[in-house]
Amino acid sequence: MAHVAIDIGASSGRLIIGEIRNGKLDMKEVHRFANGFSKKNGTYYWDINHLLTEIVKGLAETKKLGFTSVTAGIDTWAVDYVLIDEQGERLQEVVSYRDSRTEHTIEKISKLISKETIYEKTGIQFLSFNTLYQLYEEKKELLEQTKHILLVPDYLGYCLTGRAVTEATNASTMQLLNIQEQDFDKDLLHLLSLKREQFPPLVQPGEKLGPLLKDRFPEYDLPDCEFFVVGSHDTASAIAGTPGFGEGWGYLSSGTWSLLGIESAKPITTKLAYEDNYTNEWGVFNTYRFLKNIMGMWVIQEVRRHLPQDYNFSKFVEEAKKVKPYQQFINFNEDRFLNPANMVEEIQNYCRETKQPIPTTAGELAACVFSNLAIIYAIAIKDLEEITNKKIDRLHIVGGGSNNYLLNQMTADMSDIPIYAGPSEATAVGNLIMQIIAAGEVSNLAEGRKLIEQSFPMQTFHSNSLNREKLIQSFQSISNRLKLTLKESE
Numbered sequence: 001m002a003h004v005a006i007d008i009g010a011s012s013g014r015l016i017i018g019e020i021r022n023g024k025l026d027m028k029e030v031h032r033f034a035n036g037f038s039k040k041n042g043t044y045y046w047d048i049n050h051l052l053t054e055i056v057k058g059l060a061e062t063k064k065l066g067f068t069s070v071t072a073g074i075d076t077w078a079v080d081y082v083l084i085d086e087q088g089e090r091l092q093e094v095v096s097y098r099d100s101r102t103e104h105t106i107e108k109i110s111k112l113i114s115k116e117t118i119y120e121k122t123g124i125q126f127l128s129f130n131t132l133y134q135l136y137e138e139k140k141e142l143l144e145q146t147k148h149i150l151l152v153p154d155y156l157g158y159c160l161t162g163r164a165v166t167e168a169t170n171a172s173t174m175q176l177l178n179i180q181e182q183d184f185d186k187d188l189l190h191l192l193s194l195k196r197e198q199f200p201p202l203v204q205p206g207e208k209l210g211p212l213l214k215d216r217f218p219e220y221d222l223p224d225c226e227f228f229v230v231g232s233h234d235t236a237s238a239i240a241g242t243p244g245f246g247e248g249w250g251y252l253s254s255g256t257w258s259l260l261g262i263e264s265a266k267p268i269t270t271k272l273a274y275e276d277n278y279t280n281e282w283g284v285f286n287t288y289r290f291l292k293n294i295m296g297m298w299v300i301q302e303v304r305r306h307l308p309q310d311y312n313f314s315k316f317v318e319e320a321k322k323v324k325p326y327q328q329f330i331n332f333n334e335d336r337f338l339n340p341a342n343m344v345e346e347i348q349n350y351c352r353e354t355k356q357p358i359p360t361t362a363g364e365l366a367a368c369v370f371s372n373l374a375i376i377y378a379i380a381i382k383d384l385e386e387i388t389n390k391k392i393d394r395l396h397i398v399g400g401g402s403n404n405y406l407l408n409q410m411t412a413d414m415s416d417i418p419i420y421a422g423p424s425e426a427t428a429v430g431n432l433i434m435q436i437i438a439a440g441e442v443s444n445l446a447e448g449r450k451l452i453e454q455s456f457p458m459q460t461f462h463s464n465s466l467n468r469e470k471l472i473q474s475f476q477s478i479s480n481r482l483k484l485t486l487k488e489s490e
Contacts, residue, residue: 001439004030004062004072004225005431006055008153009234010256011035011301013051015058016425017067018432020441024455025432027425030065031058037096044096044339048082048152052159056217063223070223071435072212073230074153075237075427077256078173079131082155083138084148084164091142094152097129098339105133112191116274121185123267123280124175127293128335131174135192149198153232161210161227164200169236169289171202172282179267179280205231205240205284206438230434231284234427235259235291238398240284240445241423241430243453248393250384251291252377252411253426254401256298260380261291262388272387284434285445290388292380295332297401300369302343303362311362317370317406319363325371325410326471327364328356331479332372354478374410375475378468381415394418398426405459412461414468423456 005016014032018025033054037044055074062070083091095101106115106126115126124130131151135143150158151170158164171177178185184196203209212225231237238253244263253259267280267288281289304311311319330350340346344365351358359368381392395417397408402421412419423429433448442448 001441002067002070003432003435003439004059004070005428005435006058006072006074006156007234007237007428007431008035008051008074008076009427010077010298013054014428015055015062016428016432017062017065017070018428018436020436020451023451025429025436025451026455027428027432030061033057037098040093043101044099045093046080046096046152048090048094048155052156055156055160056220056222059212059222059225060220063221068223069225071226071228071439073228073232073431073435074156075230075232075234075431076153076156078151078170078233078235079129079134080152081131081134082150082152083142083146084150084155084158085145086147091145095134097134100339101137102128102133103335105136109133109136109191113187118175118188119274120269121178121188122175123179123269124172125277125279125293128338132176132188132192135194140193143192143194146198148200149194150200151232154200157209157227157229159216160212162213163210165203165209165229166200167229167232168202168204169231169282169284170233171199172280173233177282179269203229204286205229205236205434208438228435228438230431233281235281235289236283237430237434238427239263239289239430240433240448241426241428241452242396242398243449243456243458244396245446245449248391250381250392250395252395252397252401253399254296254397254404255399255427256296256301258294258296258373258377258401259289259291260294260377261289261384262390262392264288264290264388268388270387276383276387278384278387284430290384292384294373294376294380295337296373299332299337299343299373300366302340303347303365303369306342306344307362307365309362313404316362316366317404319361320366320370320406323361323363323367325367328359328368328372329354329375329475329478330368330372331376331475332369333376356478370404370407370410372475374407374414375472377411378414379472379476381417392417394420397421398423400424402426405461408459408461409464412463413466414471416463416468419461420458421461422458423452429456
């Protein structure tokens, strides 16, 4: 049986066919397309029609390759939503989470309900773009006209099958689900003047969504296609696609965002977890992704965009190798790096403000980004161990960032634990694994992960000797000093 992973990230999307052959998962990309947000009348929007069209084109390409009957699943980024009216029509374009409309919304809401209470209810970290804050800033007249609020992958599934659902792993990122009641929290919905019935029923990964309604797309020759619900938050799929076994393993899903954490059987909502802003996103098979959001490859993507000469990411790595690392200490988790007008200038301004060497060349900028991400990862691992009271003795790096051997080695050096890199297509792999389990080709997630381990080679990185403690102290000192300066100037 052939399965199609429809995997859409912030900068690109692709359709990948997966089949089990000779005891291994064989994958082939059949269609790739660009994605991104653009500014219109002062607001950043996604082009959701473009995404839907490209999915259908990809399915048509699948049919051309001779696959007349397939299953499919959709994953995308989290938190962004679509408003649907009584006629099933979209009420407005889809606002991007990187829009500035929620810049101060956490402060507004925390005056109405404390952050401690929100965390106790939801277990979800405080990020300015969480759906809770986006909906708080949404136009009230639009919400009053709304029949269904659908997250992006659920909306795409709705357009393709006609069935509206709320997939649980993605819904958890909204900061609206009560972690004890396993449903939308009544107090938070009341805060937003929303009704529970405006959100379609919660469903779990592995459930059948429905057949592709081919008659909606008469201009395309499409295969018979049964859609399944997968971990529709790309991180949920990525962790499902991580070959971790037993105790002591952590993961780093490295893409536009870096998500560093552990897979847990229970949520962790302690005071320390709240203070360090760790999150309890729901995972596949009733697990929890206890993790930290880190700015990730977005920084180097934006550096690339603002350099006069184009560099691919392997060229950035080669240029960074020529530069001495750890020459600047920058906390890329600060809000100023979320969506600056020019990332290169923002990095350079940070260095001026903190009286550090200013990186100018592509190699210096890349080395600066990779050095600091490695330090941030190492700090997050130590925090994770303290919060969970569990030793992390190995880290699986998956996603596109796992191909960055220089950053992998730096992460091993700074964290002083072995790094296992791969698979780079973990999100698509996890998407496919959920379909394969739902189709009965493997029995459970452990079996699925064994299949992944057999199918994809992994690179191992071990730490080298360096004064990691001094480097981490320097990073923390500069970050704390800048925070204090900003606070005094307010």
